[in-house]
Amino acid sequence: xxxxxxxxxxxxxxxxxxxxxxxxxxxxxxxxxxxxxxxxxxxxxxxxxxxxxxxxxxxxxxxxxxxxxxxxxxxxxxxxxxxxxxxxxxxxxxxxxxxxxxxxxxxxxxxxxxxxxxxxxxxxxxxxxxxxxxxxxxxxxxxxxxxxxxxxxxxxxxxxxxxxxxxxxxxxxxxxxxxxxxxxxxxxxxxxxxxxxxxxxxxxxxxxxxxxxxxxxxxxxxxxxxxxxxxxxxxxxxxxxxxxxxxxxxxxxxx
Amino acid sequence: xxxxxxxxxxxxxxxxxxxxxxxxxxxxxxxxxxxxxxxxxxxxxxxxxxxxxxxxxxxxxxxxxxxxxxxxxxxxxxxxxxxxxxxxxxxxxxxxxxxxxxxxxxxxxxxxxxxxxxxxxxxxxxxxxxxxxxxxxxxxxxxxxxxxxxxxxxxxxxxxxxxxxxxxxxxxxxxxxxxxxxxxxxxxxxxxxxxxxxxxxxxxxxxxxxxxxxxxxxxxxxxxxxxxxxxxxxxxxxxxxxxxxxxxxxxxxxxxxxxxxxxxxxxxxxxxxxxxxxxxxxxxxxxxxxxxxxxxxxxxxxxxxxxxxxxxxxxxxxxxxxxxxxxxxxxxxxxxxxxxxxxxxxxxx
Numbered sequence: 001x002x003x004x005x006x007x008x009x010x011x012x013x014x015x016x017x018x019x020x021x022x023x024x025x026x027x028x029x030x031x032x033x034x035x036x037x038x039x040x041x042x043x044x045x046x047x048x049x050x051x052x053x054x055x056x057x058x059x060x061x062x063x064x065x066x067x068x069x070x071x072x073x074x075x076x077x078x079x080x081x082x083x084x085x086x087x088x089x090x091x092x093x094x095x096x097x098x099x100x101x102x103x104x105x106x107x108x109x110x111x112x113x114x115x116x117x118x119x120x121x122x123x124x125x126x127x128x129x130x131x132x133x134x135x136x137x138x139x140x141x142x143x144x145x146x147x148x149x150x151x152x153x154x155x156x157x158x159x160x161x162x163x164x165x166x167x168x169x170x171x172x173x174x175x176x177x178x179x180x181x182x183x184x185x186x187x188x189x190x191x192x193x194x195x196x197x198x199x200x201x202x203x204x205x206x207x208x209x210x211x212x213x214x215x216x217x218x219x220x221x222x223x224x225x226x227x228x229x230x231x232x233x234x235x236x237x238x239x240x241x242x243x244x245x246x247x248x249x250x251x252x253x254x255x
Numbered sequence: 256x257x258x259x260x261x262x263x264x265x266x267x268x269x270x271x272x273x274x275x276x277x278x279x280x281x282x283x284x285x286x287x288x289x290x291x292x293x294x295x296x297x298x299x300x301x302x303x304x305x306x307x308x309x310x311x312x313x314x315x316x317x318x319x320x321x322x323x324x325x326x327x328x329x330x331x332x333x334x335x336x337x338x339x340x341x342x343x344x345x346x347x348x349x350x351x352x353x354x355x356x357x358x359x360x361x362x363x364x365x366x367x368x369x370x371x372x373x374x375x376x377x378x379x380x381x382x383x384x385x386x387x388x389x390x391x392x393x394x395x396x397x398x399x400x401x402x403x404x405x406x407x408x409x410x411x412x413x414x415x416x417x418x419x420x421x422x423x424x425x426x427x428x429x430x431x432x433x434x435x436x437x438x439x440x441x442x443x444x445x446x447x448x449x450x451x452x453x454x455x456x457x458x459x460x461x462x463x464x465x466x467x468x469x470x471x472x473x474x475x476x477x478x479x480x481x482x483x484x485x486x487x488x489x490x491x492x493x494x495x496x497x498x499x500x501x502x503x504x505x506x507x508x509x510x511x512x513x514x515x516x517x518x519x520x521x522x523x524x525x526x527x528x529x530x531x532x533x534x535x536x537x538x539x540x541x542x543x544x545x546x547x548x549x550x551x552x553x554x555x556x557x558x559x560x561x562x563x564x565x566x567x568x569x570x571x572x573x574x575x576x577x578x579x580x581x582x583x584x585x586x587x588x589x590x591x592x593x594x595x596x597x598x599x600x601x602x603x604x
Contacts, residue, residue, distance in 0.1 A: 080496040
């Protein structure tokens with residue numbers, strides 16, 4: 001279930017946001033979408049999720065053209081967790097997760113047993129089963145993030161897109177979320193996460209795509225992309241790569 | 256499996272609301288001059304239903320006069336009030352959900368005023384057959400104008416939408432005043448005034464047909480979209496990612512709301528604050544999930560307007576108030592409280 005993007009372009013009011021993005025997210029892997037502010041990460045995720053229609057280009061999931069399938073069909077394969085759901089949604093966690101079943105339901109029908117099972121599974125997978133009856137507004141930032149993730153999981157997506165999922169999360173909640181994403185990739189879900197934190201990407205991602213000004217600057221395994229020669233011109237900082245004493249993963253420092 | 260907990264169980268709330276509506280309908284018919292008991296109301300209804308089926312008594316059990324009061328005067332009016340209350344309440348709840356704007360309702364966004372202008376224009380021209388159509392057209396034009404005006408200044412925020420709705424409502428009211436000034440004389444002046452303020456006086460079985468028909472068909476259609484409205488609560492991006500055609504769905508549902516508002520205004524004029532206040536009151540009790548909210552808002556809105564109209568015709572007997580004045584007296588404070596709470600929450604009104 002790998003995602004392939006070919007020459008994706010999107011512009012608004014004369015400003016080019018995506019300037020021919022060609023990239024791949026390998027199936028059943030965690031891909032980090034990296035880049036400075038304004039690089040086009042969120043826009044790219046929205047195009048793949050079908051929220052924005054690109055001006056040109058192609059997006060295929062395991063060979064199927066994502067831009068051509070009907071939107072409900074696409075929503076059964078691709079789910080998006082937005083950066084911050086700022087709107088105050090006074091639903092309970094379970095109700096919010098039930099909304100994730102929307103693309104699977106007929107226009108007039110209610111939840112069937114299968115849907116309830118999917119909701120229960122999503123609540124459990126995101127670790128919010130115990131919060132099911134709480135109102136979304138009463139949750140902490142980390143809990144709410146996981147509730148939104150549960151809603152996306154209830155779509156039973158083959159491809160999960162997350163926009164800055166670790167923003168506003170404390171260290172513990174970050175690691176928990178990454179562990180959760182690892183469990184999803186182990187279950188053969190393809191995960192693409194836009195990430196601010198390069199060290200988080202270095203520690204957790206299988207594959208990274210580095211965007212700058214709407215173009216792909218570099219793409220590949222962490223060890224090849226997260227190196228000073230690639231990062232320094234993009235972020236305009238001096239960068240050194242160390243090796244984590246326990247995990248052996250790269251650790252980046254900036255000066 | 257654990258069911259979600261709510262402040263009040265939905266089934267119980269719905270059963271109570273339905274029972275309250277039925278009792279209210281019956282009692283409201285008995286209130287007023289002429290000595291009627293609740294049983295008389297049902298006896299008259301039974302007689303007339305039997306007659307419709309071809310087996311009724313030759314003489315009504317209540318006597319012609321009292322039977323006429325029940326069947327010709329009060330029952331159609333009470334039923335119209337219930338249908339208009341239910342329809343406005345659902346229309347308001349749907350608009351609030353679709354625009355994520357707690358202040359949205361057919362009255363505040365100018366739909367009712369637009370519908371009134373359409374209706375009054377037709378009334379003065381004397382083509383009464385087209386009344387609901389003209390009211391719908393007026394409501395739709397007002398809706399498009401209000402949203403276009405709100406959007407022209409940038410992002411459509413609740414505050415801008417209300418201001419734009421106010422501008423459209425004022426313009427439509429000015430148009431209505433112009434029509435009155437230009438052509439109305441004597442009785443038609445009073446009649447037109449009742450469009451502006453909202454009144455159920457003189458509602459007959461024709462009004463019942465329009466109001467009940469519109470609310471049953473369009474209101475039910477809207478109520479069945481509860482799940483889609485829940486998805487809108489998470490924002491346009493989330494709704495689109497859930498496979499909903501956001502733009503098309505919003506306009507489709509808002510058009511149905513305009514159609515419903517047009518039909519209701521055609522029989523009752525523009526009655527304010529029902530669509531604003533009732534959904535909020537119901538949310539407070541059963542939560543915001545639209546599958547529960549919309550049916551309950553319909554039942555509670557119906558009961559509310561039945562009593563508001565009963566007050567309008569009896570409190571200052573024999574003089575009658577337009578029911579819109581009663582709903583404004585009751586609803587305007589709710590509007591104020593909402594504004595206050597938004598301010599307290601630090602929201603960008």
